[in-house]
Amino acid sequence: xxxxxxxxxxxxxxxxPAARRRTGKxxxxxxxxxxxxxxxxxxxxxxxYIPMYGVQIAFKNFIPVDGISxxxxxxxxHFERFFNSYYFWDLLWNTLSISLYGLAIGxxxxxxxxxxxxxxxxxxxxxxxxxxxxxxxxxxxxxxxxMIITFLSPSSGMIVHLIEALGFHAPDFLTDxxxxxxxxxxxxxxxxxxxxxxxxxxxLTGVDPGLHEAAxxxxxxxxxxxxxxxxxxxxxxxxxxxxxxxxxxxxxxxxKILLLQNPLNMESSDVISTFVYRxxxxxxxxxxxxxxxxxxxxxxALLLVMVNQIVRRTSENSLW
Amino acid sequence: MITAIRETRRDRIFLAFNYLFLALALLxxxxxxxxxxxxxxxxxxxxxxxxxxxWPKGITLEGYERVFRDPxxxxxxxxxxxxxxxxxxxxxxxxxxxxxxxxxxxxSGRNLxxxxxxxxxxxxxxxxxxxxxxxxxxxxxSMWALIxxxxxxxxxxxxxxxxxxxxxxxELQEAAEMDGCSDFRLFFYIILPLSTSIIAVMAxxxxxxxxxxYFSAMIYLSNDxxxxxxxxxxxxxxxxxxxxxxxxxxxxxxxxxNSRAEVAALVKYAVIIVSTLPVIAVYPFLQRYFVQGVMxxxxxx
Numbered sequence: 245x246x247x248x249x250x251x252x253x254x255x256x257x258x259x260x261p262a263a264r265r266r267t268g269k270x271x272x273x274x275x276x277x278x279x280x281x282x283x284x285x286x287x288x289x290x291x292x293y294i295p296m297y298g299v300q301i302a303f304k305n306f307i308p309v310d311g312i313s314x315x316x317x318x319x320x321x322h323f324e325r326f327f328n329s330y331y332f333w334d335l336l337w338n339t340l341s342i343s344l345y346g347l348a349i350g351x352x353x354x355x356x357x358x359x360x361x362x363x364x365x366x367x368x369x370x371x372x373x374x375x376x377x378x379x380x381x382x383x384x385x386x387x388x389x390x391m392i393i394t395f396l397s398p399s400s401g402m403i404v405h406l407i408e409a410l411g412f413h414a415p416d417f418l419t420d421x422x423x424x425x426x427x428x429x430x431x432x433x434x435x436x437x438x439x440x441x442x443x444x445x446x447x448l449t450g451v452d453p454g455l456h457e458a459a460x461x462x463x464x465x466x467x468x469x470x471x472x473x474x475x476x477x478x479x480x481x482x483x484x485x486x487x488x489x490x491x492x493x494x495x496x497x498x499x500k501i502l503l504l505q506n507p508l509n510m511e512s513s514d515v516i517s518t519f520v521y522r523x524x525x526x527x528x529x530x531x532x533x534x535x536x537x538x539x540x541x542x543x544x545a546l547l548l549v550m551v552n553q554i555v556r557r558t559s560e561n562s563l564w
Numbered sequence: 565m566i567t568a569i570r571e572t573r574r575d576r577i578f579l580a581f582n583y584l585f586l587a588l589a590l591l592x593x594x595x596x597x598x599x600x601x602x603x604x605x606x607x608x609x610x611x612x613x614x615x616x617x618x619w620p621k622g623i624t625l626e627g628y629e630r631v632f633r634d635p636x637x638x639x640x641x642x643x644x645x646x647x648x649x650x651x652x653x654x655x656x657x658x659x660x661x662x663x664x665x666x667x668x669x670x671x672s673g674r675n676l677x678x679x680x681x682x683x684x685x686x687x688x689x690x691x692x693x694x695x696x697x698x699x700x701x702x703x704x705x706s707m708w709a710l711i712x713x714x715x716x717x718x719x720x721x722x723x724x725x726x727x728x729x730x731x732x733x734x735e736l737q738e739a740a741e742m743d744g745c746s747d748f749r750l751f752f753y754i755i756l757p758l759s760t761s762i763i764a765v766m767a768x769x770x771x772x773x774x775x776x777x778y779f780s781a782m783i784y785l786s787n788d789x790x791x792x793x794x795x796x797x798x799x800x801x802x803x804x805x806x807x808x809x810x811x812x813x814x815x816x817x818x819x820x821x822n823s824r825a826e827v828a829a830l831v832k833y834a835v836i837i838v839s840t841l842p843v844i845a846v847y848p849f850l851q852r853y854f855v856q857g858v859m860x861x862x863x864x865x
Contacts, residue, residue: 467574
């Protein structure tokens with residue numbers, strides 16, 4: 245399908261006069277469709293493309309009264325300042341380690357849970373577990389942060405009580421920098437694992453039941469059928485999601501980090517995006533923080549292309 | 565259907581473990597929620613000491629009374645409802661027509677338009693240039709700063725376009741054209757009434773987004789009276805600020821409640837329940853639509 249529309253589009257490039265006239269006529273006949281498209285086009289143009297033009301302030305010394313085009317060029321000065329700053333490696337390490345930690349734990353769990361759901365017959369039990377595990381997806385970031393802070397409160401938190409009831413000494417989860425990443429990743433797992441199964445369950449419904457019947461006749465156990473039928477069936481979905489996740493390794497969701505950050509855990513909780521927020525919007529260092537943000541998105545794009553290339557070499561399931 | 569054959573011993577053991585695993589998942593997700601509901605109506609003394617661990621103990625509605633006495637909660641609730649309703653309507657008015665236009669194969673330049681939209685999924689100007697633009701447009705401290713920049717979500721646009729492509733038969737459009745029906749009439753009188761399920765999915769996705777959004781409100785709004793509920797929650801839950809209403813002691817309750825910290829904890833549980841209840845309460849009834857939305861998205865995604 246993708247292919248046919250592509251060749252169709254290339255016919256424009258040849259530009260025979262007759263073909264050009266036909267396209268012109270088609271545009272005229274469908275003018276109402278362009279009106280339907282216009283609001284979305286405009287909103288994306290204004291709020292996504294104009295900021296892309298504004299990215300040039302990363303190479304300038306932006307002064308609000310002079311405007312974007314009136315400010316003086318400074319080349320890579322802001323980037324150099326960032327790379328040479330003492331916090332550069334800390335920020336990079338925190339951003340990467342939180343992402344990889346989250347990926348290592350948060351990526352396989354929805355797959356395992358989806359495979360487990362798939363083995364259970366439809367009924368009350370399955371429906372209940374699904375409804376309950378999907379629900380935390382709808383809890384807002386602020387409430388989630390509030391829950392984390394309350395549950396981990398050293399004097400009265402539920403989780404602290406639980407750990408102490410088991411006979412252990414609970415660490416200071418919120419203020420000890422060594423615990424920040426674990427708290428962040430595990431709370432993400434709690435909130436997102438159930439919802440994450442949906443996409444795999446959709447892929448699993450596409451498995452041909454005939455395969456399972458044949459495998460049962462051959463005496464395959466459930467575990468073997470998962471290993472040799474179900475997992476290969478969802479492998480394309482797994483690959484695509486993995487590529488997309490790799491592409492956002494430096495794009496840690498900063499909304500939750502911002503809420504959980506405090507001066508005591510800063511050394512392990514400060515990531516590139518929270519730094520951009522602080523230096524850009526709180527300290528009004530517009531050009532400098534734009535440069536830091538640009539560095540972040542360039543690395544993200546490079547990672548995405550790189551991982552996609554590697555996957556394309558080794559299997560046929562790549563993004564493009 | 566395929567389990568008509570008797571399970572082998574090996575498989576029965578596997579299934580037992582499987583049920584155990586799912587039950588564990590259920591417990592891990594459900595327990596904190598039940599705990600919070602119980603804690604919100606229990607005496608904070610028992611909650612703090614750990615004596616209340618599942619069912620309410622020393623029942624009190626003090627937390628809820630304080631939450632409802634706080635004017636910030638009311639204004640936050642009102643603002644959030646306003647932003648959610650207006651915002652979702654703008655989202656739908658922008659997304660649905662565009663998705664339909666993009667689903668039409670006879671739209672010239674369709675692939676160019678798709679590329680125009682898709683690029684923004686991978687590249688963006690970033691936080692600061694976007695902020696400067698919103699500021700330059702004079703939208704700071706108005707509700708439009710929360711609504712207009714996110715008017716079109718590319719992900720939702722693609723989900724919606726996939727729906728129009730797969731669920732609406734092409735013959736319908738051809739027949740309508742044959743009868744001399746314009747594209748506007750076709751979209752508003754034929755396509756939209758046939759698409760109630762995707763409209764519901766879109767309204768839910770966008771609506772929950774507006775309801776839960778705190779970040780753009782935090783950077784764009786400076787006037788307390790315009791704060792949505794999530795920002796008020798941030799003050800109470802994260803910054804731990806108590807207003808005079810929620811934190812005040814009158815002599816009658818001072819004896820019942822031991823310390824300021826205990827009151828604060830009680831208010832927190834109550835405020836979490838009050839703010840999350842509307843979403844969690846309607847969710848089981850709408851779950852079908854949410855799941856449908858993710859599934860349509862995964863076909864193409």
